[in-house]
Amino acid sequence: GNSVTQMEGPVTLSEEAFLTINCTYTATGYPSLFWYVQYPGEGLQLLLKATKADDKGSNKGFEATYRKETTSFHLEKGSVQVSDSAVYFCALSESGGGADGLTFGKGTHLIIQP
Amino acid sequence: DAGVTQSPTHLIKTRGQHVTLRCSPISGHKSVSWYQQVLGQGPQFIFQYYEKEERGRGNFPDRFSARQFPNYSSELNVNALLLGDSALYLCASSLPTYEQYFGPGTRLTVT
Numbered sequence: 001g002n003s004v005t006q007m008e009g010p011v012t013l014s015e016e017a018f019l020t021i022n023c024t025y026t027a028t029g030y031p032s033l034f035w036y037v038q039y040p041g042e043g044l045q046l047l048l049k050a051t052k053a054d055d056k057g058s059n060k061g062f063e064a065t066y067r068k069e070t071t072s073f074h075l076e077k078g079s080v081q082v083s084d085s086a087v088y089f090c091a092l093s094e095s096g097g098g099a100d101g102l103t104f105g106k107g108t109h110l111i112i113q114p
Numbered sequence: 115d116a117g118v119t120q121s122p123t124h125l126i127k128t129r130g131q132h133v134t135l136r137c138s139p140i141s142g143h144k145s146v147s148w149y150q151q152v153l154g155q156g157p158q159f160i161f162q163y164y165e166k167e168e169r170g171r172g173n174f175p176d177r178f179s180a181r182q183f184p185n186y187s188s189e190l191n192v193n194a195l196l197l198g199d200s201a202l203y204l205c206a207s208s209l210p211t212y213e214q215y216f217g218p219g220t221r222l223t224v225t
Binding site: 105 | 118147149154155162170204213215216217219
């Protein structure tokens with residue numbers, strides 16, 4: 001079956017540091033890949049997505065590139081802010097977010113210190 | 115535009131009871147999915163409905179059921195509650211084959 005593995009947290013960084021959160025996946029087909037962010041007490045917000053190999057998703061300074069050869073979708077940001085503190089989830093869907101539902105990783109708690 | 119809305123926000127139930135959770139999708143979205151998020155874990159897929167038909171089901175027991183109404187809103191029902199059903203239940207809506215947008219969730223506590 002499908003699965004997503006993320007680096008375990010918490011990840012603690014200082015403001016303006018470079019961020020990488022690793023994500024690798026296992027899928028039987030050619031999935032779409034997503035990063036969602038969850039702020040305390042809230043639901044999940046879509047951060048970025050990529051639907052095919054070598055696609056780069058980007059939003060709010062965050063980027064992730066779909067690497068089929070390494071089955072990875074690592075999240076990066078060049079300079080993090082305190083407001084980026086949240087839990088980040090990597091996810092995949094075989095049908096672009098459709099009938100099979102999303103398969104999520106366990107989440108990575110990011111803490112940014114001023 | 116209003117996002118996905120869920121009700122209630124919180125509720126507390128006793129083991130063995132039944133619970134109904136409700137979800138209203140974003141206007142124009144005909145697909146609704148339900149997820150269970152246990153504390154400290156990623157969400158787990160329970161169901162997806164499209165045009166009132168079940169299109170997908172995750173690995174959950176038959177105590178979990180759902181339905182979708184003509185206005186595309188949805189209910190998730192859980193019978194014979196167990197302590198392990200305590201979780202945040204998330205609803206997401208989408209256009210067919212497009213990304214899902216999540217509501218704030220319903221926090222269920224089973225005592």
